[in-house]
Amino acid sequence: MPRDREGAFHTQVFERYQRYEPQIAEGLTQMFVSGTSTHKVGEVAQTLMGVAPSASAVSRLNQSLTEQFEKWRERLLLAHYRILYLDGIHFTVRHGNQTDLTIILTALGWTWTGIKTC
Known part of the structure; x- marks a missing residue:
């Protein structure tokens, strides 16, 4: 990413500090949901983007998914739900x-x- 002296340059392609488009991250996350292994997710990303994400990047995506699931699982249900x-x-x-x-x-x-x- 180009840099300037004031640090005011921002690319319009990606959000700041983001390396992948949100759609790609969402696609990789959906692969986790469907049960694809971390290694296979990396291989598919390599095929799609030409660059394999690091193991830590794939783990961060998986961690994000785990956090979202925990929030959903622990959310309060509305009073009208019955079991x-x-x-x-x-x-x-x-x-x-x-x-x-x-x-x-x-x-x-x-x-x-x-x-x-x-």
Whole structure:
């Protein structure tokens, strides 16, 4: 990046101190979300940009994704959300000489006030 004596020059291509376009960083982040390994993310970036990001740059992207996930996971839910678990299991039940496949369904939920109901 060119420099000037007052330090007032700013490139219009990238934000200051940013090395990749946001779309590229977002694409690499999406690769992490889909389960691609850090090494493979670096290889794809090498193919797309012609320059492989350093291991620390890829780790920073991954760390950013982890931080975003933790914020999302720990966010407060609105009061109108309820929790409901549904589950089922198949049993073979014998009635004399005949067997039937029976399904037992269970539902477990919480009310607005936090009381568990079945």
